[in-house]
Amino acid sequence: MFAAGANIVGPLGLAGTEARLVPEPVTGSVKAVGCGYLHSVILKTNGKMYTTGSNRYGQLGLGDAEYRTAFTLIPDFE
Numbered sequence: 001m002f003a004a005g006a007n008i009v010g011p012l013g014l015a016g017t018e019a020r021l022v023p024e025p026v027t028g029s030v031k032a033v034g035c036g037y038l039h040s041v042i043l044k045t046n047g048k049m050y051t052t053g054s055n056r057y058g059q060l061g062l063g064d065a066e067y068r069t070a071f072t073l074i075p076d077f078e
Helices: none
Strands: 002-005 020-025 030-035 039-044 049-053 068-073
Touching: none
Parallel strands: none
Antiparallel strands: 002 020, 030 039, 039 049, 049 068
């Protein structure tokens, strides 16, 4: 999987908030992807789900409202 775009609050999961004008690979084997306005969720082939980006309203499912700029494991999803 590759990611590119504005990356304002980190929805690309590439550690940081710099715009990515050239697609960059996201590590690991990805089975499915879900994207919101400023957040993303990936399901890896190992069954673990990760999320990144804006979390202003708790949309990352991590129990807080802190933004993430790198993919973070959703612990209760396993």
